[in-house]
Amino acid sequence: MGEKMLIDNRSPRFNGKANLIDFLNAYITKGEFYIVSAFFSPGALAYFYKNFNEVEKFKMILGNLINEGEKQERVINLLEENLDIESAFNLKEITLLAVEFLKQNKVAVKTVKPNFCHAKVYLFNDKNNDPRNCFYVAGSSNLTEAGLGIRKSSNIELNIADFGGNADFREMLGWFNSLWGSVEAKEKIFIDGVEKSFKEYLIELLSKYFKDYDPETIYYKILYELFKEDLLYYDPQSETSKQIKDLEDTRIYNCLYPFQQKGVLSLIKKIQLYNGAILADAVGLGKTFQALAVMKYFELKGYKVLLFCPKKLEMNWRSYLEGFKSRFENDKFKYTIRYHTDLQDNRLETYEDKYTIKDYFQENHKLFIVIDESHNFRNDKGLRYKTLVDLILNKNKDVKVLLLTATPINTKLIDVRNQFKLIVRGKDDGFKDNSLDISSLQQLFIQAQKKFEEWSKNSNKKLSDFITNLPNEFFKLTDALIVARTRDLVKKFDAQDKLIFPEKEKPVNIYISPKNIGSIKSLDELLQRIEINFTAYKPALYMKAREVKSALEDEVSRQRYLAKMMYILLVKRLESSWYSFYITLKNIFNYYINVLEKVNDYEKNKTDIELQLDLSDEIENELEEMNLQDDSDQLEIDYTIGKKNPIKISDIVQLKEFKEDLEADIEKLRQIIGELEAFNNDIMNEINNDDKYKSKDNKLEKLMELIITKQNSPKNDNNKKVVIFSVYKDTVKYLFEQLKSRGFKKIAFVSGDECKSDDGYSSKDFIPVLERFAPYTKLYNEKDWSHLYKEHNLIPIKDYNEWLDFIKQASPETYEKVQNQIDILIATDALSEGQNLQDCDYLINYDIHWNPVRLIQRFGRIDRLGSPNKIITGVNFWPADSYEEFLKLQDRIEKRMKLVSLTGSETIEINDDVSVSQKDENPLISEQEKKMIEQLQLTWEDIESNDEVLGFDKLSLESFRQELFELFQKKRKELESIPNGVYTGFKREDTLFSKPVVDGIIALLGFPRNLENSPKHKYDKLFLLYSDYDGNPVLNNIFDILSFLRMHKTAQRFVPVGIDKSDENELNKLVYALKMWLERKRDEENIKLIKDLMSKGIIKTINSNPHTVDEIFLPENLDLITWIVVS
Known part of the structure; x- marks a missing residue:
């Protein structure tokens, strides 16, 4: 009979062995083996099955693996001990043996609650009751491979072992028998309310391991393991859900569809983790409302909210502020609005609110910044970008950023990097010290950009070929920061939302270009006539003083760029309408005359005058927007010649050449303006004709034909609503005046700063016009009527016609708007984002914006969730006689644009060879944009997010996350x-x-x-x-x-x-x-x-x-x- 010994699975205590399993192997013979253990592993049971066959009876009391209401997922975790790479491949075989062990009749198993018994005991009772062969082991070792010492473990075990010839063994045996016979030791348990043998339950559980999984x-299973933390985020019982309790009480949050609420939660989580996020949902999925909900959350958390947006979108955002009586009036939104262009020349301080940079925009304890159209901040060397980083982001203690952007990524992944940098205050290593562990954004994106450029050169490229070359770190970053869903995604994986979009008819394509404007017969001829050098905009090119290199070269660069932008502006206006082109030419001509007069005055009187460029607000705004959209590395341009570095006429050394070039351009301008003035007179006189629907303006005539046909159509219960979009205010006003004078009624136009209707309304405020154009949306759906309902003791009215009856009595002025509806709305792109115009079912793009996303955004005004229209139609006016001619036109413009920026006092012959050599440095329309524009001839469906367009949705794992979430809702138990x-x-x-x-x-x-x-x-x-x-x-x-x-x-x-x-x-x-x-x-x-x-x-x-x-x-x-x- 041996003496007591310690077994710690480390120090040799007997026969040179240290492990408990060695002790058991040495002393187990025929007899009965009794075990008490809180946990066990399949590997331990498999070992018993292979090595302890001579044992005649096993009695095991195990801790109950599952408490009432506990998830089975937790049970399975308790059994997993063999998941290292060496062992996991054998897991199937191990669990098979473990099940075979349990199936033996000689194995009996009972269970007790885990908290009831923490003991670990191994008792062996010899068949012949020979005390020398009986033993017990008690201590810390569970019935696992690590506990027994079958497998190495970092844990230190400590057990005491003794044999059967003393009182301790008999007391231990009595203790076990007492526990085995007690009510606490149960042979059966309840699983989901059904009584089941505990042994059978274990067999079922272990059988999952060797099941043939498909x-x-x-x-x-992989999706679940990758994203289960995100699933918990949507769980109403999760800690995060409790944190948004205040947000759940707001109107903005409760008006969102479930998929939008998930987007809001995801954005909040990302912002909390990384101080920023990007929302890049497809058009029509409600980016504005989701952003408002996120803004409200952080406002409730004590953050000051600051919003930057393009000037044209100001009213979209302002209309939700407290006091504007939106449907969210009770949410009392308080945020400060500034334009992107305010981030220069101290414009931040020029508002009526009198906020100063130091007192308001800096030194805030908590600041939440939202940037709408954040893709305009893609140049980290730009003045606005630097101002935002240096004067705001780095001058506040706790700054969080939400970026709203379009889905497609056109030419440079670096642009995306620069948006990410805003989240970390412009720091290249800003994501190093968190779970993303990105050492350098620059290095990560340089490699990705190389792959992008290589892929772009392949004419037969597939998007998957580019994505396959991106490293995991890239997706780790983008997925952590981006929420980007497509319509297909939300419709596919958010079936419970019952999302109903209207059916979209195939786009109607009208190919038409200006013809017979006086002696000018075609668009080609018009373009040839405007091949001027824009000399008046480039005086710095005629200066000689090269010793002041930096200032002069900066001015030369700015003026080359300005000339290029003016040429593009002129061509884009021609593509829009002859009238917009005409107005712009007259403005350019007047500026030329002004410059020439100053030159003549200098020559005659030696009056040394500084040249100043005086652009209209509209043109300056357009040039600023074009500059923001330009993909080159050009810095932001101040569109006033001589403002930063004054140019005196005396500084123009080559004054003779400058004057000659001015006069040459003026003569060309005079000739074409003469033709256009005569054409304008013809158009104005047409209103006296018997057939007012006929016009020499072939594009206008086609528009009138489309409107008449549409308004006589029975579609969608005789819906007469038409919305017409154009890039330019001049085009919009021209169409308004022409249609009104030719007999069209119920018509209005909206631009960024002006709004008129044919019945006399005139204001900067376009909201009343939209309310008359889309009363179902703008009045019934989007206004807050709770005060009237409360006043009349009514619950909110769910039927539009019932609401009309109610509002007739309760708010006569509102009812009057409904009775005096506007049916034809002509608008600039001030309405192309953030507005819901779903009362309308027919949209016309009177011009093709060179950025296809803008066209999709326009169509998104009527292609809305919950539209009352079953079918909607979109019409595209193309500025050429065919799509092929349209592409040739863009190519010609691009070549000419290169020369405009080059030519100055030097003589450069204008021919194709010169321009071709300059081509493709920075194309007007990228290959991806061309692909999207081409598709717009055929379909409106997810143009900006289809399989061959690189967009933010392709850099996010959201589609996989949503796929899992959909299944999780239906089969949570199976997954767990x-x-x-x-x-x-x-x-x-x-x-x-x-x-x-x-x-x-x-x-x-x-x-x-x-x-x-x-x-x-x-x-x-x-x-x-x-x-x-x-x-x-x-x-x-x-x-x-x-x-x-x-x-x-x-x-x-x-x-x-x-x-x-x-x-x-x-x-x-x-x-x-x-x-x-x-x-x-x-x-x-x-x-x-x-x-x-x-x-x-x-x-x-x-x-x-x-x-x-x-x-x-x-x-x-x-x-x-x-x-x-x-x-």
């Missing part, structure tokens, strides 16, 4: 009950990528390992990889791997027989593949670490990395959560 289940370590396989198809993929393994790894089997364990890092059998990555990033899995999710399960049968050689190949992948990844990360050390210093680098790279990528430190064999 690819779809493992695909959703899928154990870790399970696997599947399929035969691959090579249709998704241009380059073929190869055989290998897709695996999801988690760091650090869940060594404590804790249900609450969270992995610091998750790695989704697709490796070949040599450890080389097959696909580089998470987006591609998930797309590949989605494509194969319905494939039949196929796993090579050797792997399914746990053949050691086959499994070793998989182990080798993962280890090699980890080695390569470790080396890559170490190289990055060295770069960080060199650029940021050792202290900062070490402080931002709690784990070493070697620790993270050590195979034994990672759990293999799930895996897929690709054949």
Whole structure:
């Protein structure tokens, strides 16, 4: 009989052995084995099955793995001990053996509540009751591989062992028998209200591990593991949901569709984590309302809210402020509005509110900034960008930023980087010291931009070919900061929202260009006539004083750029209407005459005058917007010649050449203006004709034909509403006057600063006009009528016609607006964003904006959720006789534009060779925009977010997250009950990528390992990889791997027989593949670490990395959560 001994699984205590399992192997013979343990692992049971066959009876009392109301997911976590890379591949075999062990009749199992019993006891009673062969072990070791010492563990165990010849053993045996017979030890348990044998329950649970899972289940398992924290965010019982309780009581939040509320929650989460986020939902999905809800949340949290928007969108945002009687009046919105262009020349301080930069825009404890159309801040060297960063972002303590932007990304990924930099106050390493761990935005985007440029040059390019070259870090960043949904996405994965969009008819395309304007027969001839050099806008090019290099060259650069912009402006106005072109030409001509008069005065009287450019507010605003939209690296231009560096006529050394070039341009302008004046007289006289619907203006005539046909159509209950969009106020006013004078009624126009109707209304405030044009939307839906309902003791009226009856009595002035409706609305792009005009079902683009997103935004005014119209129609007027001619026109304009910016006092012959050599530096319309414009001939559906357009939605994993959320709502229990370590396989198809993929393994790894089997364990890092059998990555990033899995999710399960049968050689190949992948990844990360050390210093680098790279990528430190064999 031996003496008591300690067993700690570390120090040799008996026969040179240290582990509990060695003790059991040494002393177990025939007899009965009794065990009490809070937890167990399948590996321990499998070991018993293989090694302790001579035991005649097993009695085990185990802690109850599930409490009342607890999720089964927690139970499965408790059983997972074999998830390291070496062991996880054998998990199927292990659980099979564990189940076989439990199925034996000689195995009896009972359970007690985990909190009732923490004891760990192993008792062996010899068959012949020989005390020398009886023993007990009591202490800390659970019935797991780590506890028994089968597998190495960092835990220190401590147990005491003794044999059967003393009172301690008898007392321990009596204690066990007493517990076994007690009411606390239960043979049966209740699961979901159904009584079940605990042993059978364990068998069912373990059987999940060796079930043959199909690819779809493992695909959703991967999505669940990647995004389950996001799912919890939408859980009403989550901590985050409790934090937004105040927001849930607001009208803005409650008016949102569920998908919009999810967007708001996601944005709030991202902003809380990273101090900023980007909202880039497709047109018509309610970016404005979602932004308002986020603004309200942070306002309620004590933040001052500051909004920057383009000038034309001011009224869209101002109308929701407290006092403007919107439907959100009770929410009492308080935010300060400034224009993008206010971020220069101290314009921030020029408002009636008297806010100064120091007292209002700086030194705030909490500041929340919203930037609408943030893509205008794509140049981080621009004056406005720097002002925003230096004077505001870096001068406040706690700043959070929400960026609203269009979906497509046109030419430069660097533009996207610069928007991200705004979130971190312009810092390149701003995302280094958080969970994103991005050392340098610049380095990350330089690599991505190279890939983008290489991809762009391929004429047969597929978007997937570009995305497949992006590193995982890129998606980690973009997915963390972007919310970007498409209509297809929300309709597909938010079925419970019952989202109803109107049916869209195929676009109506009208190909028409100016003809027969006096002696000018065609658009081509018109363009030839305006091939002037814009000399009056480029006096600096005729100056000689090169010794003042920096100031002069800056002025030369500005004036070249201004001349180019003036040419583009002139051509775009010609594409819009002959009248807008005519007005602009007259303005240019008058400026030329003014400059020439000053030159003549100088020559005659030696009066040295400074040249000043006096642009109309409208043209200056247009030039500023064009500058914002320009993709070049040009800095913002101050459109006043000589303002920063005064140009005196005496400074123009080549004055003779300057004057000659002025006079040459003036003569060309005089001739074409003469033709246009005669044409204008003809048009004005047409109103006296018998047939007022006929016109020499062929475009106007076609417009009138379309309006008449539309208003006589029975579609949508004889809906007569038509909205006509144009880029230019001159075009809008011309159409208004022409239609009104030719007999069209119920008509109005809206521009950014002027609004008129045919019945005498005239104001800067366009809201009353919109209320008359769209009363169902603007009055019934968007106004706050709660005070009237309360006054009349009514609940909100849900039927429009009932509301009309009510409002007739309760608000006669409102009823009068409904009775005096406007049917034809002509508008500039001041209404192309943020406005709901869904009463209308017919939209006309009178001109084609060179930015296709603007066209989509226009159509989005009538293509709205909940539209009362079943069918809507869009018409596009193209400024050429065919689409091919339209492209040729753009090419010609682009070539001419290059020359306009070059020519000055030097003589450059205007020919195709010169212009072609300059082409494609910075095209007017990018290849992506051309693709979108081409599609606009055929469809309105998701143009800005289709499969071949690079947009923010392609840089987000939101579609996968939404797909999971949809399934989670229906099959939450099934998802949560899928154990870790399970696997599947399929035969691959090579249709998704241009380059073929190869055989290998897709695996999801988690760091650090869940060594404590804790249900609450969270992995610091998750790695989704697709490796070949040599450890080389097959696909580089998470987006591609998930797309590949989605494509194969319905494939039949196929796993090579050797792997399914746990053949050691086959499994070793998989182990080798993962280890090699980890080695390569470790080396890559170490190289990055060295770069960080060199650029940021050792202290900062070490402080931002709690784990070493070697620790993270050590195979034994990672759990293999799930895996897929690709054949």
